[in-house]
Amino acid sequence: MQRKSFATMECPIARSLEETGDGWTLLILRNALLGARRFQDFQARLGIAPNTLTRRLERLVELGFFTRQRYAARPPREEYELTAKGLDFVPVLLALAAWGNRWVMREAVAIECMDPRSGHKVEPVLVDRRTRRELVAGAVGLRAGPRASRQLRQALKRGVVLGAKRQPEVAR
Amino acid sequence: MQRKSFATMECPIARSLEETGDGWTLLILRNALLGARRFQDFQARLGIAPNTLTRRLERLVELGFFTRQRYAARPPREEYELTAKGLDFVPVLLALAAWGNRWVMREAVAIECMDPRSGHKVEPVLVDRRTRRELVAGAVGLRAGPRASRQLRQALKRGVVLGAKRQPEVAR
Numbered sequence: 001m002q003r004k005s006f007a008t009m010e011c012p013i014a015r016s017l018e019e020t021g022d023g024w025t026l027l028i029l030r031n032a033l034l035g036a037r038r039f040q041d042f043q044a045r046l047g048i049a050p051n052t053l054t055r056r057l058e059r060l061v062e063l064g065f066f067t068r069q070r071y072a073a074r075p076p077r078e079e080y081e082l083t084a085k086g087l088d089f090v091p092v093l094l095a096l097a098a099w100g101n102r103w104v105m106r107e108a109v110a111i112e113c114m115d116p117r118s119g120h121k122v123e124p125v126l127v128d129r130r131t132r133r134e135l136v137a138g139a140v141g142l143r144a145g146p147r148a149s150r151q152l153r154q155a156l157k158r159g160v161v162l163g164a165k166r167q168p169e170v171a172r
Numbered sequence: 173m174q175r176k177s178f179a180t181m182e183c184p185i186a187r188s189l190e191e192t193g194d195g196w197t198l199l200i201l202r203n204a205l206l207g208a209r210r211f212q213d214f215q216a217r218l219g220i221a222p223n224t225l226t227r228r229l230e231r232l233v234e235l236g237f238f239t240r241q242r243y244a245a246r247p248p249r250e251e252y253e254l255t256a257k258g259l260d261f262v263p264v265l266l267a268l269a270a271w272g273n274r275w276v277m278r279e280a281v282a283i284e285c286m287d288p289r290s291g292h293k294v295e296p297v298l299v300d301r302r303t304r305r306e307l308v309a310g311a312v313g314l315r316a317g318p319r320a321s322r323q324l325r326q327a328l329k330r331g332v333v334l335g336a337k338r339q340p341e342v343a344r
Contacts, residue, residue, distance in 0.1 A: 010282035012272030013202050013265055014195075019276060023186075023193035030185050033309065033334045064275075085275045087309035087335045091298035093185055094307055094334075095267035096192075100184030101317075103236075103257045104191060109317035110182035110324055115300065116313035116333045123301040126263035128287070128294040132304065135266055135296055137205065137259035141288035145273075145281035152282055161288045162205045162266075163259045 010152055019063050020089070024048060024056050026096075029065065029089050037079040065089075091124075098124040137163025182324055191235050192261075196220060196228050198268075201237065201261050209251040237261075263296075270296040309335025 020026060027046055036042050043053055057080060060066050065086035068078040094113065101109050113122040126135045133139065140162045144153040192198060199218055208214050215225055229252060232238050237258035240250040266285065273281050285294040298307045305311065312334045316325040 011202070012269040012277050012281070012283060014199060015276045016268050016272035017195040017198060021193075021195035021198065023189040026189060026193065027186060030183070034314075034332055035336070082309075082335065088271060088275065090309045090312065090334050091307060092264075092267045092271050094298055094312065095264045096188050097184040099260060099264050100188035103260065104187045105184050105317075105319075108319045109184070110320040111184060111314055111328070112317040113300075113307070114313040114315045114331075115303070115305070116311070116331065119313075119315070119331075120302075121315075122303075122307065122312065124298050124307050125301045126266055126296050126298050127304075128285075129297045130292075130295065131287070132299075133287070135263060135285070135294065137254075137262045139288070140262065140266065140294065141286045141291075142206075142283055143286045143291070143293075145277075145284040147277075147280045148282040156283070159286075159288065159291075160206055162262050163254065164207070 010149060019065075024052065025060065026093065028053075028056055028060065029086060030093055032066070032080065032082050032086065033090060033093070037081065038077075039080075042080075060086075091126075094124045095126060138165075182321060191237075196224060197232065198265065200225075200228055200232065201258060202265055204238070204252065204254050204258065205262060205265070209253065210249075211252075214252075232258075263298075266296045267298060310337075 020029070024046070028042055031042055031045050036045060039053065039057070042048065042057070043050060046053070048056075057066070061068060061080070063085075064083055066080040067083055069081050071077055071079050097111075097113075101112065113124060114120060115122050127133060128135060138161060142156060142160050142162065144156045148156070192201070196218070200214055200220075203214055203217050208217060211225065211229070214220065214229070215222060218225070220228075229238070233240060233252070235257075236255055238252040239255055241253050243249055243251050269283070269285075273284065285296060286292060287294050299305060300307060310333060314328060314332050314334065316328045320328070
């Protein structure tokens with residue numbers, strides 16, 4: 001994909017996409033969370049070209065999503081183990097999956113979340129940790145964080161609400 | 173990006189990526205949620221090539237993220253208005269942003285979420301709507317949905333927990 005690099009932007013979405021923003025990368029993370037650990041597991045499950053898979057895995061190791069663990073000495077063989085950073089991607093993929101079930105799969109839902117202890121169906125919703133209010137369009141604002149640039153701080157000064165009807169647009 | 177089409181897969185993540193899985197598309201949705209409505213707003217804010225932006229917006233209209241609203245008759249000018257499907261992408265982007273603040277921005281957080289009424293900082297967490305249990309690695313399972321294929325149903329029969337330590341791998 002040709003595009004400007006997002007790496008220097010201040011937005012955490014843009015910065016996260018720099019690391020994860022291609023379909024294969026997200027599907028590799030998905031399969032790792034489902035238990036895939038070896039090159040051939042990913043390759044067989046995803047039907048991805050080996051050289052593409054090699055590049056994506058290398059990059060995910062560099063970025064700290066995986067560490068390599070040797071599981072055989074001769075010939076040397078390694079598994080890809082998710083780090084805390086990789087494991088913490090679960091809520092992102094589940095939020096995407098829940099949206100996908102609502103708006104893409106609709107009546108054709110093939111996979112749903114469940115509580116592994118009770119077996120009950122689980123419906124993922126994003127809430128504020130403290131107040132437990134649901135974070136949906138019109139009910140979440142953005143503000144400058146501790147390390148915002150002066151320019152960004154200025155742009156966010158009046159506050160911005162995500163998905164609000166008719167509001168002055170913010171610069172990013 | 174060259175890859176197999178994800179459109180026929182049963183996984184809601186793969187299916188969602190078919191619609192949203194490129195960085196520009198997610199950033200266009202982000203800016204729309206921040207108040208951008210006109211072609212030139214997106215163009216100026218994102219620094220995206222006009223032909224790339226045209227293609228992405230066309231596709232987002234086709235997929236039902238936006239409707240076009242005419243705001244001037246001569247010459248005809250249209251704004252892009254988010255639909256319910258587009259507005260419902262807020263939790264996905266916020267889950268990604270929260271992960272990005274934790275693992276990419278780290279000590280350099282420039283933007284954070286707030287409650288638009290109180291101004292208090294908000295920390296997005298994904299929970300089950302009913303039990304309010306947090307959905308993190310090791311604590312969420314997957315099961316076949318109502319329209320799963322026989323093959324998928326078989327693969328998920330023993331159950332799978334996302335991000336569990338050492339579990340039998342599931343076929344997708």
